[in-house]
Amino acid sequence: xxxxxxLTCFRxxxxxxxxxxxxxxxxxxxxxxxxxxxxxxxxxxxxxxSNITLNLQSISPPNxxxxxxxxxxxxxxxxxxxxxxxxxxxxxxxxxYALLISGNPLFDNKTIIQNQVYRPLGVCPCDLTFNxxxxxxxxxxxxxxxxxxxxxxxxxxxxxxxQFPDPEYQCSSQSTQNSPDWYPFLCVTSSPExxxxxxxxxxxxxxxxxxxxxFRGPVSQAPELLNMYIEGSPILTINDQYFTIPQxxxxxxxxxxxxxxxxxxxxxxxxxxxxxxxxSPLQTIxxxxxxxxxxxxxGNAVVDVIDKLVTELNDFITSSGTxxxxxxxxxxxxxxxxxxxYWKENGITGITLTRTVxxxxxxxxxxxxxxxxxxxxxxxxxxxxxxxxxxxxxGRPVIGGILNTSMENNTASIARSPINLWKPVNSGxxxxxxxxxxxxxxxxxxxxxxxxxxxxLTECSLLRATVSSLQEALVEATLVARIGRPDxxxxxxxxxxxxxxxxxxxxxxxxxxxxxxxxxxxIYVWTHVTGFVDGIPQKELKDVQMSYSxxxxxxxxxxxxxxxxxxxxxxxxxxxxxxxTFIDIPLNPGPPKNRYQINFTEYDCDRNDVCWPExxxxxxxxxxxxxxxxxxxxGLILVFFFxxxxxxxxxxxxxxxxxxxx
Amino acid sequence: xxxYDVYSHPALVRYRSSVCAKATLFALxxxxxxxxxxxxVAYRSQGFWLKLSSYEEQPVVRFKYELxxxxxxxxxxxxxxxxxxxxxxxxxxxxxRIPSVTVREQxxxxxxxxxxxxxxxxxxxxxxxxxxxxxLLLTFSYQLFRMSxxxxxxxxxxxxxxxxxxxxxxxxxxLRLQQRAPLPHRGLHNVYNVSVIDSSSPFxxxxxxxxxxxxxxxRNLTTVLASPxxxxxxxxxxxxxxxxxxxxxxxxxxxSYRPGFWETIKFAWIQYVSVLLIFLWVFxxxxxxxxxxxxxxxxxxxxxxxxxxH
Numbered sequence: 001x002x003x004x005x006x007l008t009c010f011r012x013x014x015x016x017x018x019x020x021x022x023x024x025x026x027x028x029x030x031x032x033x034x035x036x037x038x039x040x041x042x043x044x045x046x047x048x049x050s051n052i053t054l055n056l057q058s059i060s061p062p063n064x065x066x067x068x069x070x071x072x073x074x075x076x077x078x079x080x081x082x083x084x085x086x087x088x089x090x091x092x093x094x095x096x097y098a099l100l101i102s103g104n105p106l107f108d109n110k111t112i113i114q115n116q117v118y119r120p121l122g123v124c125p126c127d128l129t130f131n132x133x134x135x136x137x138x139x140x141x142x143x144x145x146x147x148x149x150x151x152x153x154x155x156x157x158x159x160x161x162x163q164f165p166d167p168e169y170q171c172s173s174q175s176t177q178n179s180p181d182w183y184p185f186l187c188v189t190s191s192p193e194x195x196x197x198x199x200x201x202x203x204x205x206x207x208x209x210x211x212x213x214x215f216r217g218p219v220s221q222a223p224e225l226l227n228m229y230i231e232g233s234p235i236l237t238i239n240d241q242y243f244t245i246p247q248x249x250x251x252x253x254x255x256x257x258x259x260x261x262x263x264x265x266x267x268x269x270x271x272x273x274x275x276x277x278x279x280s281p282l283q284t285i286x287x288x289x290x291x292x293x294x295x296x297x298x299g300n301a302v303v304d305v306i307d308k309l310v311t312e313l314n315d316f317i318t319s320s321g322t323x324x325x326x327x328x329x330x331x332x333x334x335x336x337x338x339x340x341x342y343w344k345e346n347g348i349t350g351i352t353l354t355r356t357v358x359x360x361x362x363x364x365x366x367x368x369x370x371x372x373x374x375x376x377x378x379x380x381x382x383x384x385x386x387x388x389x390x391x392x393x394x395g396r397p398v399i400g401g402i403l404n405t406s407m408e409n410n411t412a413s414i415a416r417s418p419i420n421l422w423k424p425v426n427s428g429x430x431x432x433x434x435x436x437x438x439x440x441x442x443x444x445x446x447x448x449x450x451x452x453x454x455x456x457l458t459e460c461s462l463l464r465a466t467v468s469s470l471q472e473a474l475v476e477a478t479l480v481a482r483i484g485r486p487d488x489x490x491x492x493x494x495x496x497x498x499x500x501x502x503x504x505x506x507x508x509x510x511x512x513x514x515x516x517x518x519x520x521x522x523i524y525v526w527t528h529v530t531g532f533v534d535g536i537p538q539k540e541l542k543d544v545q546m547s548y549s550x551x552x553x554x555x556x557x558x559x560x561x562x563x564x565x566x567x568x569x570x571x572x573x574x575x576x577x578x579x580x581t582f583i584d585i586p587l588n589p590g591p592p593k594n595r596y597q598i599n600f601t602e603y604d605c606d607r608n609d610v611c612w613p614e615x616x617x618x619x620x621x622x623x624x625x626x627x628x629x630x631x632x633x634x635g636l637i638l639v640f641f642f643x644x645x646x647x648x649x650x651x652x653x654x655x656x657x658x659x660x661x662x
Numbered sequence: 663x664x665x666y667d668v669y670s671h672p673a674l675v676r677y678r679s680s681v682c683a684k685a686t687l688f689a690l691x692x693x694x695x696x697x698x699x700x701x702x703v704a705y706r707s708q709g710f711w712l713k714l715s716s717y718e719e720q721p722v723v724r725f726k727y728e729l730x731x732x733x734x735x736x737x738x739x740x741x742x743x744x745x746x747x748x749x750x751x752x753x754x755x756x757x758x759r760i761p762s763v764t765v766r767e768q769x770x771x772x773x774x775x776x777x778x779x780x781x782x783x784x785x786x787x788x789x790x791x792x793x794x795x796x797x798l799l800l801t802f803s804y805q806l807f808r809m810s811x812x813x814x815x816x817x818x819x820x821x822x823x824x825x826x827x828x829x830x831x832x833x834x835x836x837l838r839l840q841q842r843a844p845l846p847h848r849g850l851h852n853v854y855n856v857s858v859i860d861s862s863s864p865f866x867x868x869x870x871x872x873x874x875x876x877x878x879x880x881r882n883l884t885t886v887l888a889s890p891x892x893x894x895x896x897x898x899x900x901x902x903x904x905x906x907x908x909x910x911x912x913x914x915x916x917x918s919y920r921p922g923f924w925e926t927i928k929f930a931w932i933q934y935v936s937v938l939l940i941f942l943w944v945f946x947x948x949x950x951x952x953x954x955x956x957x958x959x960x961x962x963x964x965x966x967x968x969x970x971x972h
Contacts, residue, residue: 249866249869250741250743255755256755257753258864258865263865610706625922631923
């Protein structure tokens with residue numbers, strides 16, 4: 001059946017049909033009372049009828065606000081049309097049409113869209129524009145034959161171009177040359193209107209619109225207000241704004257970056273300087289830096305500012321221009337801001353800021369390096385940071401110590417002393433090299449360069465003493481903490497450092513070379529796992545050994561560069577290095593394996609793909625495709641099938657025969 | 663008249679024996695030697711149990727319309743940037759430069775899955791600014807359905823730099839899945855369905871490209887733009903914007919997975935039965951020979967033969 005789209009609105013009407021007759025005869029309407037939802041009402045008038053007139057008497061609209069024209073059967077004037085038709089001798093069919101115009105004249109011209117399953121909506125889907133020839137649309141009736149000729153060979157193919165090809169199973173469609181093998185026997189004769197492409201554009205149900213992802217406008221986010229600070233939450237000022245310290249983002253300075261609780265940072269920012277800066281962060285006002293910050297436990301903490309003036313600006317300036325006498329000098333530039341946050345539990349107990357200022361002479365092309373750091377220190381200002389609790393944590397410094405025995409109390413206390421390696425700076429020379437601590441679990445190496453001349457090589461003992469004193473300055477400690485949180489009063493928490501000096505060589509020193517120079521300093525640290533806390537293995541130090549490797553130094557003067565060996569003052573750079581190695585002792589090493597045991601891999605599934613423990617692979621722990629319980633259950637189902645197979649097969653018959661005969 | 667075999671059918675001969683006899687022992691040994699050695703032979707010749715397999719699928723990929731951009735505008739390291747994250751834009755301060763971005767995802771073969779992302783961006787520049795390098799981060803939502811259902815958020819990082827200032831950058835590549843471990847064969851795998859960049863964090867360190875990529879690379883399942891073709895064109899007009907156009911293809915992936923229990927058993931069964939047939943045939947011949955020639959004492963029961971008496 002066709003779905004007809006009605007575009008006027010229907011209201012329930014109550015009609016009262018009144019009929020008057022010139023003759024006083026008995027007749028009635030069938031049905032006598034009717035409620036309709038449509039514009040058409042049909043009623044039958046039974047009885048012997050002749051010369052009747054029909055009138056519409058009263059109409060009651062359902063709503064008070066609606067109104068109808070008074071009932072009248074005069075056509076053309078009112079909304080009502082009534083027709084009567086004699087259908088039998090005793091019956092007259094009366095039809096009343098209501099033309100309900102809802103005031104929108106456009107609805108009158110609406111076309112009825114038929115069901116797309118049976119009749120395509122547009123025979124020409126590519127005819128998109130009205131009264132204009134669409135390109136490549138050969139079925140478009142707006143196209144003249146001249147237009148068609150232009151793109152005749154480039155018509156849009158298929159149903160989209162209005163060409164509904166005959167299906168290949170249609171008997172009338174195949175030509176004899178291209179027909180497939182089954183063609184004469186299995187082709188179908190059907191009318192061309194019955195085409196599988198009917199309904200191609202009919203989808204029936206409407207699909208609810210799902211808004212896709214796209215660019216959204218910015219969503220403003222106010223800072224989350226928490227009463228107390230937890231690790232990673234931003235620090236807030238009393239105005240509920242983020243407390244900001246300049247930091248770097250992808251290598252560039254950002255001035256308004258918030259600070260996270262318990263996250264330390266130490267960054268340097270490079271800014272090219274063309275004029276004297278007037279604004280923060282390079283020019284800061286003391287009062288502005290004394291910000292009031294919420295301390296997380298309901299109160300406030302004020303930033304305590306300490307100023308530090310520097311005159312040595314090598315760390316802060318890189319300039320490639322020449323100094324000019326009339327160059328501008330910028331006063332009071334903030335070169336570094338070092339914040340120390342003292343915290344306890346979920347709150348901040350104090351904040352100190354060390355502001356480093358200096359005067360900078362403005363060169364031609366100058367880049368200013370500024371440093372910003374924040375450190376969160378627990379509790380006491382004087383307490384030293386630990387490296388783990390109880391075992392060492394990877395990446396924390398190894399703690400060394402020096403024993404102090406005090407005579408009067410007869411107690412021994414251990415003062416902390418770092419264990420360092422070389423940290424070269426600038427050009428890597430030893431005289432201005434820095435030191436850095438050895439970090440637990442991280443093997444590292446570094447070194448510095450010592451200028452040595454021919455004259456130095458003639459005084460070998462002096463050279464040896466110089467190098468020894470340089471290397472010994474790295475580690476002054478005699479003890480190393482065994483655990484990450486050593487007690488300075490408990491000697492059991494510390495172990496002695498053992499020193500190994502390698503044998504000196506037999507050769508004598510000569511005028512141009514020196515032997516037994518302790519040029520390489522090596523620290524071996526043995527660690528082992530001593531316990532578990534929450535499933536995490538805790539590592540401790542078992543032994544620490546420090547050794548000096550002895551080298552013989554002589555100047556290189558091969559090839560054409562003989563100046564080094566001739567001129568006693570000419571220097572060459574010779575390396576002095578230091579390194580640290582961490583060796584982990586496994587828990588249960590077991591006895592050492594012989595060669596047969598190493599090659600026998602029948603039971604070792606890591607080294608043999610066809611090891612015996614994996615014979616029943618899906619039912620072992622090696623199989624990870626499904627949870628073990630599920631794999632085991634499925635394996636048992638398989639075993640059940642095998643048992644059933646044997647029950648129904650030959651072995652059961654044999655067993656039954658034996659059983660019966662016993 | 664010539665004679666030939668019109669028809670034949672086997673007649674069953676049963677050999678009976680008591681339970682405690684040599685024949686029973688022999689039959690038991692033969693049964694063991696028939697059923698157990700094929701398993702050992704098939705297992706020790708490698709590849710008995712299927713431990714890894716693969717399948718092909720075109721993933722359902724959608725661009726999430728979140729991106730981060732940073733471009734260096736001078737040889738001294740000045741930069742401009744933009745992103746769809748409010749906090750990052752706020753941190754950039756005066757370095758923020760809003761580009762004009764157009765994105766289109768197309769389903770070229772009309773199979774319901776998007777096939778290509780076409781991304782165009784125009785970054786406005788002052789006449790004295792020149793682009794020397796560009797870093798772009800795009801986020802996608804990636805889904806696989808055929809075996810296990812995988813839903814994850816992934817990203818693509820593009821970095822291009824040049825010693826000469828550029829006017830246009832074209833890049834084209836395939837979005838490829840990187841697996842460190844095989845996927846399961848069924849179930850929901852949405853461990854990585856969390857956003858790669860935390861957009862609610864106000865801290866500068868959470869928007870560092872290095873930190874984002876380090877956290878992303880810790881995942882076992884990631885996507886990467888495989889071998890992108892990058893064309894850097896120079897010659898920008900004085901007031902022309904910098905144009906970036908990118909095409910990222912969502913191509914068919916070969917995904918490796920751990921086969922399930924029944925798949926493993928099925929392939930093992932095929933191998934086992936094919937070797938078992940040989941052993942069955944061999945031992946059937948041996949047993950027929952032994953019992954027929956009465957090498958072990960048994961009582962044969964011949965079938966009753968009916969002869970038609972003429």
